[in-house]
Amino acid sequence: MNPSPHDAFPYDALLLVSFGGPDKPDDVLPFLENVTKGKGIPPERLVEVGEHYFLFGGKSPINKQGLELLAELRKDFAANDLDLPVYWGNRNWAPYLKDAIAEMEADGVKRALCIVTSAYSSYSGCRQYRENLFAARGDTEIELNRIRHYSNHPGFIGPFAEATAEALDGAPAGTHVVFVTHSIPTTMNEASGGPGQRMYERQHLDAAAQVAERAGVASWTLAYCSRSGPPQMPWLEPDINDHLRELHEGGTTAVVVVPIGFISDHMEVIFDLDTEAAATARELGMDFTRVATPGTHPDFVAMIRELVLERAAVERGEDVERRAVGVLGPHPDVCPVDCCVNPRASLQTIT
Secondary structure (H helix, E strand, O other): OOOOOOOOOOOOEEEEEEOOOOOOHHHHHHHHHHHHOOOOOOHHHHHHHHHHHHOOOOOOOHHHHHHHHHHHHHHHHHHOOOOOOEEEEEOOOOOEHHHHHHHHHHOOOOEEEEEEOOOOOOHHHHHHHHHHHHHHHOOOOOEEEEOOOOOOOHHHHHHHHHHHHHHHHOOOOOOEEEEEEEOOEHHHHHHOOOOOOOHHHHHHHHHHHHHHHHHOOOOEEEEEEOOOOOOOOOEOOOEHHHHHHHHHHOOOOEEEEEOOOOOOOOHHHHOHHHHHHHHHHHHHOOEEEEOOOOOOOHHHHHHHHHHHHHHHHHHOOOOOOOOOOOOOOOOOOOOOOOOOOOOOOOOOOOO
16 A cells, blocks of 8 residues: 555544633533542632633633634645544543544544644643543544644744734834743643653743744743642742733833743633733733734644644654754654653553
8 A cells, every 4th residue: 555645544533632611601610620620729719710711701712713623624634635534522521532532433433643732741731631532532442642742843833923923013112022821830840751851841942932033033031821729839930920010120111922832812811811911011001912823824724734644654654754943853753651740640641
C-alpha cells in the first residue's frame, strides 16, 4: 500500500478533545464540581467562580467554539481531500469523551488521533487529558494517540503574531505587550516535560518571544490569570491585575494583552481578561487592547490537518518535516513516562 500525501492511514478518525463548559445556568455548579473533583477547592470558591458564568447568561462560550472548530476542520479536510471523520468530546461536560468514543466505536473506528485544545505541557493541559481518554476508552478496542504539542508551530504562532501586529498598529507609542496564560501550581510547572524541566513556563516564553519577533514588539512580559488553588499553594505569578498595577507604577500608559495560553475566547479570556483585567486598566487610566485568539483562523485549522498527516506519516515509518519555530524544537509525539506526572495518583494514559 502506498498512501498519498493526503492519506491519514493508519488512522481512521480524528477526535477533537476539549475542556467543556456549562450550556445553561443549572449546569454551572455541577460543571465546576466536575472540574475540581478531588482538588480540595472549597465550595465558596466554586460559588465565586460560578458568578463569572452568570455574568454571561450562565453558560460558557467554549462549547460553541468547539462546534465552530469542528465545522471548520471538516470543511478544511474535505477541501484538501483528507477523508477522515472528525468527532468531538469534552473532559468536563457534554458531549463527554466516553460518548464520543462510543459513537466512534459504533461507526467502526479502530484507531484515532486526538487533538487536545491545549497547546502546552502540564498535568492539567496534557497528562490529565491522556488519563481521561484512557478511562473513557473503557473496554472498547479503539487505539487512541495524541497529536504532539503545537505551542511553537507556525500555525499557532502566526495568528497571534498577525493579531498582535494589527493591535499595535493602532496603539499609542510606548505600548507594552503583556502575554497572558492560565496560572498553574509551581509544582505542576516544575514537573511539566519531566522532573525539573519547567516546560510549561519555557514553552510560553518561547511562544511569546516568537510572536513578539514577528509582530515587531519592542517591550513585552508574561503574566498569568485564573488562579484557583488554596492561598498556601504557590502558583505561577505575576497575576495579570497585579502586573498591570506594576506596569502603571513604572510609567506604562497603554497595554496590548495577548492571550497566548488559549486557543479560543473562552471564560478565562472573556472574564479574566475582557472583564476583570480591562476593569483594572480602566481604574489605572491605562489604554487596554486584547487581541484575538486563533479560534478558527485558517492557518490554525490547516495546522491541525498538517499535524494529522505528519503523525500518520511517522506511524508509517516515513521521513516527515516536523515544523516548529523558536528554540525548543518540535515537541515529541509520545510524552516521556515521567512527563507532567499526576501529583495524586498513578493512572494509565493513552500515548
